[in-house]
Amino acid sequence: MSTNTELKQRRLAAAPRGVGVMCEFHAAQADNALITDVEGNQYIDFAAGIAVLNTGHRHPRIVAAVQEQLTHFTHTAYQIVPYESAISLAERINALSPIDGPAKTAFFTTGVEAVENAVKIARFATGRSGVIAFQGAFHGRTLMGLTLTGKVLPYKAGFGAMVPDVYHVPFPAKDVTVEDSLAAIHMLFKTDVAPQRVAAIILEPVQGEGGFNPVPTALFEGLRKICDEHGILLIADEVQTGFARTGKLFAMEHHTVKADLITMAKSLGGGMPISGVVGRAAVMDAPNPGGLGGTYAANPLAVAAAHAVLDVIEGEKLCARAVELGDRLQTRLKAIQQKDAGISDVRGLGSMVAVEFHNATTGAPDAARVNAIVQAALAKGLLLLTCGLYGNVIRFLHPLTIEDAQFDKALDLIEAAIAG
The missing domain is CATH 3.90.1150.10 (Aspartate Aminotransferase, domain 1)
Known part of the structure; x- marks a missing residue:
């Protein structure tokens, strides 16, 4: 070797x-x-x-689940030939997620795909294009992910113009208070973008790359109020915080309010590539058939691993x-x-x-x-x-x-x- x-x-x-x-x-x-x-x-x-x-x-249970799936099939493209395991995984996520009312889940492959699709869903559902994110955030390395990310080096530097209609406000950490962050959004509505043009506000319940800064509950409560007042959707990016990392299956369970859409990835697959977006059913159903998906979305090996992950989290x-x-x-x-x-x-x-x-x-x-x-x-x-x-x-x-x-x-x- x-x-x-x-x-x-x-x-x-x-x-x-x-x-x-x-x-x-x-x-x-x-x-x-x-x-x-x-x-x-x-x-x-x-x-x-x-x-x-x-x-x-x-983990032995995850290895066994993937090995078992290998004896059946490795790929059909879910949007061509679907299968029960992906349906039942969506049912499990819908039941476990902190979403108000009926929920639906769409699966993808990477965390940034989940983020991109959450933005797409929010834009289609609201008929708006604007998105508000936070300084210090990390949402991925694709063009929309980079745009939403609030850190220049090493992510944005040298890659040219970002996606339009994305705005950043200060995150409450160090000398920035929750009141400062909420005031910045209200000022944004006066100086840069009308709230009627904003589709979504996105943030991590605990900032990852930004420094492992937990979001104060008061900020989520303030954002929920803003979103409800102006018809804006609240997206919780739980790619890093999800699946027991924070002591809850989803970090949003620590808070008094709920998001409209939640992104997930990373530990959902226990090492296999899978991601997803769960959200209010009416919002998730907004895009036309074919508007969501991906060749490897809901890959059956990764789906099998995800079922095992949920079993391990509960059982252990x-x-x-x-x-x-x-x-x-x-x-x-x-x-x-x-x-x-x-x-x-x-x-x-x-x-x-x-x-x-x-x-x-x-x-x-x-x-x-x-x-x-x-x-x-x-x-x-x-x-x-x-x-x-x-x-x-x-x-x-x-x-x-x-x-x-x-x-x-x-x-x-x-x-x-x-x-x-």
């Missing part, structure tokens, strides 16, 4: 630099929360494929497990914070936890220290990810199925890496 160095050289020669790669090692095997590289080195995985593996690598009580692990992680991080003036914040919802670093003297965001901590952890066998507008936040995305002993070891590695 090739070495990591050999594979890196081949990768650099064969693949474009625009596909940024974080790690210098290459996976050969992965089991639950452990990755083994081609040279036999092992890493505790606190990235989980960027929140794809809430159920861990190769992963929502409660997310709360337990998140509490343990935050307790350790807050204890470290008492001794480390460079830690400016520890925050999170369930097992969607982050720690933020600033220079203790100047107060400036300390991305350099964050990078050093991530590299130190990696050298000790722990894979971590960063986020935040300034790159000064470490986010934790451990599988919710991680064994207790391995989780405790990871906490020790985190403390050692922060200590330097």
Whole structure:
């Protein structure tokens, strides 16, 4: 088998630099929360494929479900020849989703496809084109996804003009209050776009790339009021927050109001590519037949995996497990914070936890220290990810199925890496 160095050289020669790669090692095997590289080195995985593996690598029930489906068929194109498993998955999602009244679900392949289609559905249902998003948001890398995303580097830079009729307002974090965010929307209605031209407001219940910032319930309540007053649809982007990560199946369950449309992907498939949009039935039914879909949408192997994921979340009580692990992680991080003036914040919802670093003297965001901590952890066998507008936040995305002993070891590695 090739070495990591050999594979890196081949990768650099064969693949474009625009596909940024974080790690210098290459996976050969992965089991639950452990990755083994081609040279036999092992890493505790606190990235989980960027929140794809809430159920861990190769969960036996998911593997078995995919293997069983392989004995029947791998593809028909659901919009050509449909099948019962996709119908029953939609029925399960409809019943589980925090949507008011009857719901319907459409499946796609990637998270950004779900976002794109949610916008399409909202535009068709309302007959309007405008969309409001938030600064610091991440909604994907296609053109509409990029436009909705509120972060220039590395996502928007150099890709030219974005999609028209998309507007960004401040997100309530740091010195921005909920009142500031809502006032910005009202000002937008006076200065840039009439509310009668706005189809939707979209936001993540917990900002991902923006820094793992949970949305205050008061903001959702204010947005719901604005949307109801002006006939605007509220879209919750749950691509990263969904499927037990925050301690609820959907993060919107933490709030008093409901969205009209919810996007989902990542951990729905347990490592298989599947995404979807669930929403109020009347809204979902708005587009004409053929207006939604995709060649690989509702792929039967991914659908089989998604059924197994829902079974595992329920059977292994992963929502409660997310709360337990998140509490343990935050307790350790807050204890470290008492001794480390460079830690400016520890925050999170369930097992969607982050720690933020600033220079203790100047107060400036300390991305350099964050990078050093991530590299130190990696050298000790722990894979971590960063986020935040300034790159000064470490986010934790451990599988919710991680064994207790391995989780405790990871906490020790985190403390050692922060200590330097």
